[in-house]
Amino acid sequence: xxxxxxxxxxxMSHEEMHRxxxxxxxxxxxxxxxxxxxxRVARQNRTRWGxxxxxxxxxxxxxxxxxxxLLERTIGxxxxxxFRHVAVIEGDQQTENDAARIRRSGVPAVQINTHxxxxxxxxxxxxxxxxxxxxxxxxxxxxxxxxxxxxxFDLGESLRVVLLSVTEGDDKPLKYPYMFAxxxxxxxxxxxxxxxxxxxxxxxxxxxxxxxxxxxxFETSSTRGTGIDAWCGYLLSFFGGxxxx
Amino acid sequence: MHELSLACSVVELVEREMRRHGCGRLCAIEMTVxxxxxxxDDAFSYSLRMVxxxxxxxxxxxxxxxxxxxxxxxxxGETFRPASLYTPCPRCGSYAARLVSGQEFRLSSLIxxxxxx
Numbered sequence: 001x002x003x004x005x006x007x008x009x010x011x012m013s014h015e016e017m018h019r020x021x022x023x024x025x026x027x028x029x030x031x032x033x034x035x036x037x038x039x040r041v042a043r044q045n046r047t048r049w050g051x052x053x054x055x056x057x058x059x060x061x062x063x064x065x066x067x068x069x070l071l072e073r074t075i076g077x078x079x080x081x082x083f084r085h086v087a088v089i090e091g092d093q094q095t096e097n098d099a100a101r102i103r104r105s106g107v108p109a110v111q112i113n114t115h116x117x118x119x120x121x122x123x124x125x126x127x128x129x130x131x132x133x134x135x136x137x138x139x140x141x142x143x144x145x146x147x148x149x150x151x152x153f154d155l156g157e158s159l160r161v162v163l164l165s166v167t168e169g170d171d172k173p174l175k176y177p178y179m180f181a182x183x184x185x186x187x188x189x190x191x192x193x194x195x196x197x198x199x200x201x202x203x204x205x206x207x208x209x210x211x212x213x214x215x216x217x218f219e220t221s222s223t224r225g226t227g228i229d230a231w232c233g234y235l236l237s238f239f240g241g242x243x244x245x
Numbered sequence: 246m247h248e249l250s251l252a253c254s255v256v257e258l259v260e261r262e263m264r265r266h267g268c269g270r271l272c273a274i275e276m277t278v279x280x281x282x283x284x285x286d287d288a289f290s291y292s293l294r295m296v297x298x299x300x301x302x303x304x305x306x307x308x309x310x311x312x313x314x315x316x317x318x319x320x321x322g323e324t325f326r327p328a329s330l331y332t333p334c335p336r337c338g339s340y341a342a343r344l345v346s347g348q349e350f351r352l353s354s355l356i357x358x359x360x361x362x
Contacts, residue, residue: 149247177330210331
């Protein structure tokens with residue numbers, strides 16, 4: 001115990017103090033995970049959203065993979081299938097553009113601007129959810145376009161979806177493995193461009209499976225509508241609890 | 246550059262711990278960082294020093310203890326040191342390995358000198 005104030009820290013031996021270059025010292029043992037506060041809020045989100053009947057899906061990708069366009073297409077198709085309980089939290093460094101696009105699809109959307117931040121965290125989406133005031137909904141969270149930083153931050157989602165377009169290179173899962181390691185689903189988007197790019201879907205999937213052998217794949221083209229039915233069918237099953245991650 | 250926001254979280258934790266213990270002058274912050282934690286050492290150290298500059302703890306020593314990653318193959322049980330998140334098992338070639346260490350990112354301890362505020 002510390003002799004100065006009686007706190008629960010460890011007195012250091014003379015040799016230890018000498019090694020650290022101090023005269024009289026002690027060591028306060030903390031051993032706390034730096035992400036523990038974010039993880040605590042994420043758990044709180046998961047509980048709150050579950051109680052409100054909401055299922056959250058965290059969409060991550062590099063900028064330009066087509067997250068917003070896929071969401072617009074998904075909202076449209078789900079509506080045609082008779083499911084309109086959708087809400088969206090949009091994350092971007094700046095502008096309201098994406099939330100405005102989503103609202104034009106007829107569903108509520110809240111924009112988070114991270115300014116200098118490179119990812120969403122659990123606290124940001126907790127506030128955005130309060131603003132949305134929705135229940136019994138499929139809640140899409142479109143993360144900041146970035147294949148590195150968002151990987152570390154649990155938001156309280158039930159499903160993490162990494163989106164990858166065929167123009168990005170088949171080795172992307174190996175270049176950015178943390179994002180693929182933490183995802184449940186991989187949507188391969190812009191498959192209508194396959195005839196024009198040097199991409200091999202089997203090779204791309206093989207690379208992703210080296211990082212995470214539990215990944216489930218969907219192949220989509222948001223502009224042509226390819227694969228959207230299968231993707232929306234899966235989302236409805238997941239929302240209904242018939243699919244687990 | 247998620248290291249900057251993580252550095253802010255570290256400083257919040259340090260401030261909380263120092264308030265809780267309420268004595269002495271902070272000399273060093275000791276961190277434990279796994280080799281496959283996704284944290285860039287240089288970016289994190291730089292960010293932490295930058296954030297500390299705006300606190301009463303400017304200039305304290307930051308020590309980062311690296312933890313070597315270790316993985317265990319789900320197929321054959323081999324334990325090995327993976328170079329990445331997709332290093333195959335050196336014995337059977339399977340990618341079905343799980344990390345048993347190397348993802349740590351902790352504030353381990355604070356070194357405080359007594360008798361100085």
